[in-house]
Amino acid sequence: MSTHSVTAANPAAVLHHFDTAEQQRDAATLGMWLFLITEVMFFGGFFTAYICYRHYYYDAFVAASHTLNIPLGAFNTAVLICSSLTMAMAVHSAQLGQRKKIVTYLLLTMLLGATFLGVKTIEYADKFEHHHVPGPNFSFPGVENAQLFFSLYFGMTGLHAAHMVVGIGVMIPLLLAAMKGKYTSDYYTPVENFGLYWHFVDIIWIFLFPLLYLLGGHLTPGGGAQH
Amino acid sequence: MSTVSSTIPEAKPNYLTSDFSIKSWLLTTDHKRIGILYLISISLMFLLGGILAGLIRLELLTPNGDVFQPENYNKIFTMHGVVMIFFFLIPSIPATLGNFLIPLMIGARDLAFPRINLLSWYIYLVGGILTLSAMALGGVDTGWTFYTPYSSTYSNTYVMLTALGVFVSGFSSILTGLNFIVTIHRMRAPGLTWFRLPLFVWAHYATSLIMILATPVVAVTILLVALERGLRIGFFDPALGGDPVLFQHLFWFYSHPAVYIMILPGMGVQSELIAAMSRKKIFGYEVVAISSVAIAVIGFLVWGHHMFVASQSWYAGLVFSFLSFLVAVPSAIKVFNWTATLFRGSNAFLTPMLYAYGFIGLFTVGGLTGLFLSSMGLDVHMHDTYFVVAHFHYVMVGGAIMAFLGGLHFWWPKMTGRMYYEPLARLSAVLVFIGFNLTFFPQFILGYLGMPRRYHAYPEEFQVLNVLSTAGATVLAIGYLFPATYLIYSLFKGEKAPANPWNAKGLEWEQAPSPPPTFNFDHTPEVHEPAYAYAPEKEKEVVHA
Numbered sequence: 090m091s092t093h094s095v096t097a098a099n100p101a102a103v104l105h106h107f108d109t110a111e112q113q114r115d116a117a118t119l120g121m122w123l124f125l126i127t128e129v130m131f132f133g134g135f136f137t138a139y140i141c142y143r144h145y146y147y148d149a150f151v152a153a154s155h156t157l158n159i160p161l162g163a164f165n166t167a168v169l170i171c172s173s174l175t176m177a178m179a180v181h182s183a184q185l186g187q188r189k190k191i192v193t194y195l196l197l198t199m200l201l202g203a204t205f206l207g208v209k210t211i212e213y214a215d216k217f218e219h220h221h222v223p224g225p226n227f228s229f230p231g232v233e234n235a236q237l238f239f240s241l242y243f244g245m246t247g248l249h250a251a252h253m254v255v256g257i258g259v260m261i262p263l264l265l266a267a268m269k270g271k272y273t274s275d276y277y278t279p280v281e282n283f284g285l286y287w288h289f290v291d292i293i294w295i296f297l298f299p300l301l302y303l304l305g306g307h308l309t310p311g312g313g314a315q316h
Numbered sequence: 317m318s319t320v321s322s323t324i325p326e327a328k329p330n331y332l333t334s335d336f337s338i339k340s341w342l343l344t345t346d347h348k349r350i351g352i353l354y355l356i357s358i359s360l361m362f363l364l365g366g367i368l369a370g371l372i373r374l375e376l377l378t379p380n381g382d383v384f385q386p387e388n389y390n391k392i393f394t395m396h397g398v399v400m401i402f403f404f405l406i407p408s409i410p411a412t413l414g415n416f417l418i419p420l421m422i423g424a425r426d427l428a429f430p431r432i433n434l435l436s437w438y439i440y441l442v443g444g445i446l447t448l449s450a451m452a453l454g455g456v457d458t459g460w461t462f463y464t465p466y467s468s469t470y471s472n473t474y475v476m477l478t479a480l481g482v483f484v485s486g487f488s489s490i491l492t493g494l495n496f497i498v499t500i501h502r503m504r505a506p507g508l509t510w511f512r513l514p515l516f517v518w519a520h521y522a523t524s525l526i527m528i529l530a531t532p533v534v535a536v537t538i539l540l541v542a543l544e545r546g547l548r549i550g551f552f553d554p555a556l557g558g559d560p561v562l563f564q565h566l567f568w569f570y571s572h573p574a575v576y577i578m579i580l581p582g583m584g585v586q587s588e589l590i591a592a593m594s595r596k597k598i599f600g601y602e603v604v605a606i607s608s609v610a611i612a613v614i615g616f617l618v619w620g621h622h623m624f625v626a627s628q629s630w631y632a633g634l635v636f637s638f639l640s641f642l643v644a645v646p647s648a649i650k651v652f653n654w655t656a657t658l659f660r661g662s663n664a665f666l667t668p669m670l671y672a673y674g675f676i677g678l679f680t681v682g683g684l685t686g687l688f689l690s691s692m693g694l695d696v697h698m699h700d701t702y703f704v705v706a707h708f709h710y711v712m713v714g715g716a717i718m719a720f721l722g723g724l725h726f727w728w729p730k731m732t733g734r735m736y737y738e739p740l741a742r743l744s745a746v747l748v749f750i751g752f753n754l755t756f757f758p759q760f761i762l763g764y765l766g767m768p769r770r771y772h773a774y775p776e777e778f779q780v781l782n783v784l785s786t787a788g789a790t791v792l793a794i795g796y797l798f799p800a801t802y803l804i805y806s807l808f809k810g811e812k813a814p815a816n817p818w819n820a821k822g823l824e825w826e827q828a829p830s831p832p833p834t835f836n837f838d839h840t841p842e843v844h845e846p847a848y849a850y851a852p853e854k855e856k857e858v859v860h861a
Contacts, residue, residue, distance in 0.1 A: 104423060104430075105426070105590075105835065106424065106425035106427075106428075106430065106503075106835070107424035107838070112502060112503075115430040115502055116429075116498050116501075116503070119433075119497075119498045119501060119502060120494055120495075120498045123494045123497055123498065124494060126528060126529070127490055127494070127528050127529075127531070127532045128532070130528075130529055130530070130532035130533050130536075130538070131533070131535060131536050133532075133533060133536070134533050134536030134537055134539075134540065134566055135540075137565075137566065137568075138551060138562060139561075140561065141562055142557075142558075142559075145559070146557060147351075149557075154728060154850065174567055182564040188362075211705035215761055223547075223549040223550065224547060224548050224549065225547070225548065231658075233557070234556070234557035235560060236550065236556050236557070237550070237556065237557050240549045240550060241551075241555075243441070243548065243549065244540070244543060244551070248539075256405070261354075287546060316540070
């Protein structure tokens, strides 16, 4: 232990197996990117199923897609993009070591994330009322195989929402650490890496919104089989 | 342990003697201790999977299904597959030898994320307990492949609990892979360039790529099955318009690359054993290194060969068949280059090398019979027969487990500081080889003659070959029990191992004592030569000529 040199500005923060703070930060960031790649593959299974079934049941997907609330979806998209901005500002403040600003921007990000989830709850409740939730009580008169669309809708947006919930949960310890002034211009890796995660969750939604809400929107439901 | 502790006063503490409390093991972040924890866990799983295999062979001793009820037989082969694949083969070499050796081989004090490494073991443990509890409650009968719609709709066994265990354990292998990639990228000692890395590290790098890219896909596939089975949200149910073959595509998109998760680390071990025991640099080192990555990449493009007879289009079958032939090329490069390394080498006949010889022969048979199966015409005949069973056991047992045992013997002195009893070890290596061939070679013939897999009864004309196979399994079991006995015995009574008993090259042998101290090296090593720099005089001659 005594023989390796510690050249970091803040030697206490460098773990025993790293030589420098820079090496430690590089390792953490590379690890985070790799984790996000595994997340892409994880969502990939749903996207593959979506592609297959959309191809099989084009008309059903168009009809089912028309029941989604585009204004609410668009509002949520805007909310998430704003939350990515506040997250980026939180990272920026962390890099400058501005304690109060990190706290403010993290709180704003949490608030916007919670808003997204609130709106999502309203949309889910609407699906329950119209019997569009897959299962024994599902009904979508006149269109066959529409249930697959809603299975994918709930599966994909549900998994996305679960990632949002986890994200908001992870922000709590970050917030507490930021309040204590743990993040300085020398050490801000956790905020930066969490920012990568939050942007990733945002990007997933950027794909989900057009796939589920918008595609086929110009076609008449039930009669738009001109592909 | 008393003999070990009595030597402490003279010796500097190593990773085993630094702290003896149970807490220091259960909360350790030392990659070497975590490797040992994994070694104990996977060995227990191997024992369990082996007992289940024994029950299968017992039932197949006679043509009539007279030992187990058919449904119980289904549960036995399912649990054999689940335990062996997800809880033994996938973590076997990476989580034990890989965990222990990668930081030592690259001159690092630990993996990049030591706490995540420990977490991966606990996740493995939770996954294992879930799956074992499913087994204790009554088992599962879908086959390890969990094909829908049987798994999602019809089977009334503990599918969910088993699948949950597999789902959870997948995250342990994702975390291991992630940790290895970051470690290999960011933690190499000064002077250790990519093309100076031991081939063991290259093989684990390629394995880790598969772990992080493929494992999430099986996780989401299991999630889809769980949603369908638990909440009746249909993704694969034909009654709701779902396509069961989509499950097969998603499942094999993981599970075919997963066979490379199982064999690639074995190939890495193989390169180390052959270089050290023939005292030569691996022939075509760079090509062997790159071929590991090539296997990882091409391995992602061949999954369709599991669905030649499952409604896949003729054209897709043709492409997948071609790609499956292509993935044999980098594997063949490795086999040829190992053989070329042996040519005019000072080849030792020590135990690790016996396993290495066995690997070359058995993996070649396993690989070549894979080409039979990737030919569409032949596959129609042999699909789901014992030919397939024999093929993948030649690769998995004849390849991966041979390499695991060879590697375990080779690095045993480094891991434990003790030498094992060589004559007994050689005898058991020979027993394993004979037992293995006697078990699985008759299955090629059985499959070719048309005996289907996963049946508890068979026509009488197949009995002779089945009796041979069961007899072989008995020899194989004895061959496996020997190492378990003499290796444990060596912990207490074995001769003390020097730092480099094989006089091998590599940082783990040359720069660290046996067993290594907690932080591996007293000084961060610097590397000035390529890997496997054996016989330097000869190389100089070539350069000057």
